[in-house]
Each structure stands twice: as structure tokens, then as C-alpha cells.
Amino acid sequence: MKIRDSGMPDESYWESLFDVPLILSRLDIRRFHDVAELGCGYGTFSIPIAQAIRGTLFTFDVDPAMLARTKLRAGDLPIVCQQRDVMESGFGVEADAVLLFNILHGDQPVELLRHAAEALRTNGQVLVIHWRYGETPRGPSLEIRPRPEQVITWAHAAGLELSGNVVDLPPWHYGLRLAQAIDE
Numbered sequence: 001m002k003i004r005d006s007g008m009p010d011e012s013y014w015e016s017l018f019d020v021p022l023i024l025s026r027l028d029i030r031r032f033h034d035v036a037e038l039g040c041g042y043g044t045f046s047i048p049i050a051q052a053i054r055g056t057l058f059t060f061d062v063d064p065a066m067l068a069r070t071k072l073r074a075g076d077l078p079i080v081c082q083q084r085d086v087m088e089s090g091f092g093v094e095a096d097a098v099l100l101f102n103i104l105h106g107d108q109p110v111e112l113l114r115h116a117a118e119a120l121r122t123n124g125q126v127l128v129i130h131w132r133y134g135e136t137p138r139g140p141s142l143e144i145r146p147r148p149e150q151v152i153t154w155a156h157a158a159g160l161e162l163s164g165n166v167v168d169l170p171p172w173h174y175g176l177r178l179a180q181a182i183d184e
């Protein structure tokens with residue numbers, strides 16, 4: 001099932017809304033080996049991540065046009081780009097980081113975080129970015145847009161906990177690093 005409000009605007013407009021190098025640097029993407037991503041979109045993050053890591057970037061989308069665009073941009077990079085409904089089937093791979101970028105406004109966020117947690121290797125992290133709550137040039141309506149505190153609450157229900165602090169990702173986003181919760 002395609003996640004609500006997950007359609008994309010024009011590619012150049014979408015990519016004007018992020019400082020991709022800053023986001024990947026602040027989330028320390030280079031420390032991870034294999035990375036799995038829900039929603040390649042135009043490959044906005046897939047391509048630079050595949051260039052930055054030493055392992056493989058697995059990226060999944062339900063939209064054939066998005067997959068075609070990302071595959072075209074990927075060239076010889078170590079990217080596995082497949083059509084897959086992650087809500088229905090999970091990720092189907094194991095990775096050191098699982099990315100939920102601009103997507104946690106669906107109607108089953110805990111289920112999605114569980115899928116991400118299940119795909120994590122030991123000591124891995126789920127990396128989330130989302131639109132700040134408030135006025136932004138794009139992003140889902142405020143009624144369904146989660147604040148960081150809301151994501152942290154959902155993460156606990158999925159067996160994850162915040163690692164470090166909420167990360168500021170100007171101009172329009174925040175980020176969270178989530179790790180497997182340690183049972184007491």
C-alpha cells in the first residue's frame with residue numbers, strides 16, 4: 001500500500017529543499033556499511049549515500065517511475081533498487097542503517113518502524129528525517145506530520161530508542177537516530 005501523501009513534486013524543486021551533504025554528514029552516514037532505504041524517490045539520497053558508504057545501498061519503492069529514475073542515476077554504483085511494498089513485505093534484507101526519510105506520516109508508523117527495526121543488524125540504527133512541524137514550503141499537512149517527540153514515542157512501541165539528540169537539519173528538517181532498545 002502506497003503510504004499516504006508520499007507523492008513527489010518536480011525533481012529539481014524537491015532537491016532544492018534539502019542540504020543533502022549536510023544531512024548525510026550530521027547523520028554520520030559513512031560509519032555504516034550496508035544501508036536500506038524505504039522510498040528511493042528520485043534517488044536524492046540514494047545516490048550520494050551509495051557514493052559515501054563502502055557497502056551496498058538497498059532501496060525500495062512502489063512507484064516504477066521513481067525506480068527507473070534512480071536506476072538511471074545509479075550507473076555502476078553499488079545500489080540494489082527494487083520494486084517492493086515495504087509496508088506489506090518489510091525490507092527483506094539486513095542492514096547497518098535503515099532509512100525512513102520523509103515518510104513517517106503514514107497511518108501505520110509503528111508498523112513501519114517495526115519493519116525497519118527487524119531489518120537492523122546488531123548495533124545498527126534506524127535513521128529518520130522529517131519536515132519540521134510548522135510552516136515549510138512542502139511536506140504533509142500538520143494534522144499528520146509527526147513532531148520528534150511523537151516519533152520517539154512510536155519508536156519505543158517498536159523496540160527502538162533515541163540515540164543521541166534530535167539533529168537539526170536546516171533549512172526544513174530534523175533528524176533522529178534510533179537504536180535497538182536495551183531490555184532492562
Ligand SMILES: C[S@@+](CC[C@H](N)C(=O)[O-])C[C@H]1O[C@@H](n2cnc3c(N)ncnc32)[C@H](O)[C@@H]1O
Pocket residue numbers: 001002003005006007008038039040041042043044045060061062063066084085086087088101102103
Ligand atoms: C516522499 S517520497 C521520499 C523519497 C525519498 N526518501 C526522499 O526523501 O527523497 C516517498 C517515496 O516512498 C515511496 N513509497 C510510498 N509508499 C511505499 C511503500 N509502501 N513501499 C515502498 N515505497 C513506498 C513513494 O513512491 C515515494 O517515492
